[in-house]
Structures are given as structure tokens and as C-alpha cells.
Amino acid sequence: MAPAFMVSAPGKVIVFGEHAVVYGKPAMAATISLRSYLHVTTLSKSHRTVSLRFPDIDLDHTWDIETLPWDVFSAPSKKKYYYDRVTSLDQELVDAIKPHLSVVSPNASPDARKVHHASAFAFLYLYLSLGSPKSSACIYTLRSTLPVGAGLGSSASICVCLSTALLLQIRTLAGPHADQPSDESEVQLERINRWAFVGEMCIHGNPSGVDNTVSAGGKAVVYKREVSGRPPTVTPLRAFPELPLLLVNSRHPRSTGTQVAKVGALKEAHPTVTNQLLDAIHEVTDSAYKLLTSPDYNKDDPASLQYLGELIQINHGLLTSLGVSHPRLERIRELVDYAGIGWTKLTGAGGGGCAITILKPEADVEKVKGLMDQLDAEGFERFETTLGGDGVGVLWPAVLQNGTDEEGGEEIDQEKFLNAPDTAAIEDLVGVGVQEKRDGWKFWRPT
Structure with a gap:
């Protein structure tokens, strides 16, 4: 056998x-x-x-x-x-x-x-x-x-x-x-x-x-x-770095179809503004791609991580403007921002589901612990994981x-x-x- x-x-x-x-x-x-x-x-x-x-x-x-x-x-x-x-x-x-x-x-x-x-x-x-x-x-x-x-x-x-x-x-x-x-x-x-x-x-x-x-x-x-x-x-x-990641499940049910339809309706009602938001999201993705494929890219450079983190925050703001965030997701972002330990965005369709936070390497241990306790107290499901493995x-x-x-x-x-x-x-x-x-x-x- x-x-x-x-x-x-x-x-x-x-x-x-x-x-x-x-x-x-x-x-x-x-x-x-x-x-x-x-x-x-x-x-x-x-x-x-x-x-x-x-x-x-x-x-x-x-x-x-x-x-x-x-x-x-x-x-x-x-x-x-x-x-x-x-x-x-x-x-x-x-x-x-x-x-x-x-x-x-x-x-x-x-x-x-x-x-x-x-x-x-x-x-x-x-x-x-x-x-x-x-x-x-x-x-x-x-x-x-x-x-x-x-x-x-x-x-x-x-x-x-x-x-x-x-x-x-x-x-x-x-x-x-x-x-x-x-x-x-x-x-x-x-x-x-x-x-x-x-x-x-x-x-x-x-x-x-x-x-x-x-x-x-x-x-x-x-x-x-x-x-x-x-x-x-x-x-x-292949150059994507392995990064410590906090993944938080809002525990609010999400429907991909509903959120996609919501953006479609917004695009029909406000085509110029919505197209500009979608174009801006494209620019964010393209900026991250150019960084990660640059011959000068150094995964250990704090400035590169800062740049990716800022793009994470910008992407979340654009998705929020499209109406696909949720109060539970915004609460996660608010708690992370208050603790000052990383950069947060929703991931996936939105309207619930999960948020991701790329953690800052210099994040204060006590602040991280305090954030984890607060997320637990408010009924979120959290996973301390790694991105890009x-x-x-x-x-x-x-x-x-x-x-x-x-x-x-x-x-x-x-x-x-x-x-x-x-x-x-x-x-x-x-x-x-x-x-x-x-x-x-x-x-x-x-x-």
C-alpha cells in the first residue's frame, strides 16, 4: 500500500x-x-x-x-x-x-x-x-x-x-x-x-x-x-513580500451579487464620477504593481512597505465612496487607525465579510494587544496570519x-x-x- x-x-x-x-x-x-x-x-x-x-x-x-x-x-x-x-x-x-x-x-x-x-x-x-x-x-x-x-x-x-x-x-x-x-x-x-x-x-x-x-x-x-x-x-x-497580516471577519453576511449590482446602479446614475473612482482604483493597483516589479524594489525597505500601506488606505477610501463598505468594516478600520499599528481596507465584495490590515513592523506590542482585546470584545473574528506565502x-x-x-x-x-x-x-x-x-x-x- x-x-x-x-x-x-x-x-x-x-x-x-x-x-x-x-x-x-x-x-x-x-x-x-x-x-x-x-x-x-x-x-x-x-x-x-x-x-x-x-x-x-x-x-x-x-x-x-x-x-x-x-x-x-x-x-x-x-x-x-x-x-x-x-x-x-x-x-x-x-x-x-x-x-x-x-x-x-x-x-x-x-x-x-x-x-x-x-x-x-x-x-x-x-x-x-x-x-x-x-x-x-x-x-x-x-x-x-x-x-x-x-x-x-x-x-x-x-x-x-x-x-x-x-x-x-x-x-x-x-x-x-x-x-x-x-x-x-x-x-x-x-x-x-x-x-x-x-x-x-x-x-x-x-x-x-x-x-x-x-x-x-x-x-x-x-x-x-x-x-x-x-x-x-x-x-x-513572485516578488510579492511575505507580510504579517491581521485578518478580521466582520461576521456580517455579504452578497457579492448585491454589492456588484450596487456599484452598477451607481455607475448608471453617476457615470462620470463612478468611472473616475474605478479609474482611480485601477491607478492604485497599477502603482502597487509597478513598485513590486521595479528592479530597485527591496522588500526590506521600510519606505516600500509604507508606500504599499498608503495604497491600501487609498483603495479602501475609494471603495467606501462606491458605497460597498459597512459600519462593521468601518469600525474595524477605526479601531486599527486609533491604535496606529497598520493600514486597513475591506477585501472582496464588501458590504460585510472581511477586512485586512498590513501590520507595521514597529507596532507597539501593548497597542496590538489592546486592539485584539477590543476586537474580541466587540464580537469580531480575527486571524493573525501572513500575506503572500x-x-x-x-x-x-x-x-x-x-x-x-x-x-x-x-x-x-x-x-x-x-x-x-x-x-x-x-x-x-x-x-x-x-x-x-x-x-x-x-x-x-x-x-
Whole structure:
């Protein structure tokens, strides 16, 4: 049997360019160190089942491998290969999966069942596309430190994990390893990203592709929608610095569609002013891009960080002028500004959701503690994380040097992984985000 292994991929935030991106202007997205983790356990040959376990959303289902619709997926006109680019879902394949989704979580509430079916749909579509009837029996166990539905790319992170694990199992990925050439890393990440996008189509229907792209490749990207149905332009930003980040969830529900429609209505009522605001957001994104791609850019230069921080504040002010902020988001900004410890903006669609703060390196420790206490007291959810870190990573086999006395390291088995009670325990057990990079995890790192 193959050893148990793990895959991990990060979430993301929009750093610059929200809403302007809807109108063909660029946006910049970067990874955060909150991540999804996938543990893969291969069962003995006597088993012929595949299981998907996602305890964070109470999903646990097992399928009989032999009864899955392999005949439809392997038909000559339907069969896809690991190197193919899939840009739309095949309705015949979707229909073949539906009976195997209908048996998932039959007694769950309608809202929970919807989430379970979306996760199972993405998994089965990828599993059937990349696997075969001879695939080994396995248990795929997912855990995440990312809040779901907060605009942080949790579904894309999961799809990147699934895509990577399945491609590893059919032995179509090289690496990752420390001496891997950059162009080879690029090829592997593109392969992972193509199939992660297929998973995102299963969940969202018509995703932009930016979330899975930044989650797979890491660091940051500049994303621009093209006209006339052409694919979007995605430019990696390998020079994006790793920065300490305070991420605060307002806990106010948000609707991307509602906020996009609000800006659309404003643009119709006040076209000149609104277009100038959108153009100004474009200039902010472009200014950040020029700084980060300048040959003179130095990530350790305090002046560069100050410049990025000021752009963060300007971007937030422009988004507020578009009417997409919220009193809870403004309260977060107000508290951070009063403490004087960083630069804050809303991230994503607005109207609720999250705010990000790039922390000043010289921030007073007592003021930071006071801010954290105040955010807790006012019912905000906060995460001390890192901006601009690694993308998808692999731990093969699932063994870590976790400061234990266990010979050869600590084996992360399925039971230990499942029993981690919360996100902090997951980080303590296998985390590759906030903590120092642990011996064992490896990443594709193109330069």
C-alpha cells in the first residue's frame, strides 16, 4: 500500500482592485497562511470503496468504486487526460454523477445538503476524470483553517488540494523538490491549476479562476478580465513580500451579487464620477504593481512597505465612496487607525465579510494587544496570519518532525488528523502557515 500523504493549499484575499475588476481593470490577489489540508489514506486491496470525509462541515460519505459511472467518463468522446484543459463541464458527465450525489447526506438540512453536494460533486467529477476503475480504495479527509463563505477562497483551496492529490496518485506530477527547475515547477502548477478550476466550476458554475490560480502558485497574481469571451490575463507576482497580516471577519453576511449590482446602479446614475473612482482604483493597483516589479524594489525597505500601506488606505477610501463598505468594516478600520499599528481596507465584495490590515513592523506590542482585546470584545473574528506565502504543498509520507521523541518523526494518521478539535489544533499538528516551515512539507516554487 502507498503511504498516507497530505496536501495543503492556501486561501487568498484581494489586496487591490475590487469592483474595478468587474469592468475590465486589473486586481491583485495574494495568498494568506490560512489553509486547507487533505489527508489521503490508501486502503488494502480487499477494500473497493472511496470515502470523502470533511468533518468541519459534517460531511462523511462512502461510495462503492465499482458502481461509479466509469463507462461514461471513459467513453472515447468523453475521456480527458491529465494534460487536457477543460473549460466547461460536460452535461452528460454531470448527469451521470447526479444519482451518486442524491444519496449524500439525505437527512441533513437543505442548506447543509447543498454544501455537501457541491463538495461531493467537485470531488467525484475530478476523481472520475483522473482515476480509473482500478484506482486504489482510499479515504480523503479534508480539514480547513479557512472560514467558509467569507470571500477567502476556501473552495478553491480545497479544489487545489483534491487536484494535486489525484494527480499525485496517478503519478503525473514531478516534485516538488528543492532543486526543481523553475520551468518544471511552472508546468506542474499549471497542471494542478487546470483541474482545480474544473472543481471550482462544479461548485460555482462560472468562476473567474483567480482563486485557484493564486492558491496553487502562491505569492500573488494580477488578474484582468478580458473582453469578447477571451480567457483572463493572470500575471504571477513572485516578488510579492511575505507580510504579517491581521485578518478580521466582520461576521456580517455579504452578497457579492448585491454589492456588484450596487456599484452598477451607481455607475448608471453617476457615470462620470463612478468611472473616475474605478479609474482611480485601477491607478492604485497599477502603482502597487509597478513598485513590486521595479528592479530597485527591496522588500526590506521600510519606505516600500509604507508606500504599499498608503495604497491600501487609498483603495479602501475609494471603495467606501462606491458605497460597498459597512459600519462593521468601518469600525474595524477605526479601531486599527486609533491604535496606529497598520493600514486597513475591506477585501472582496464588501458590504460585510472581511477586512485586512498590513501590520507595521514597529507596532507597539501593548497597542496590538489592546486592539485584539477590543476586537474580541466587540464580537469580531480575527486571524493573525501572513500575506503572500507559499502555494500548494505536499507532505509525502505524512510524517513530521513536531518536536516529539517518536523515532523518525510523528506520523500523522487519519485518526489523529480527524481528532484535531479546532483550527488551532490543526495548525499545531500539521500547520504550514503561521508556523515556521516544517521539515517535510515541500512546495513548487517557480522564480
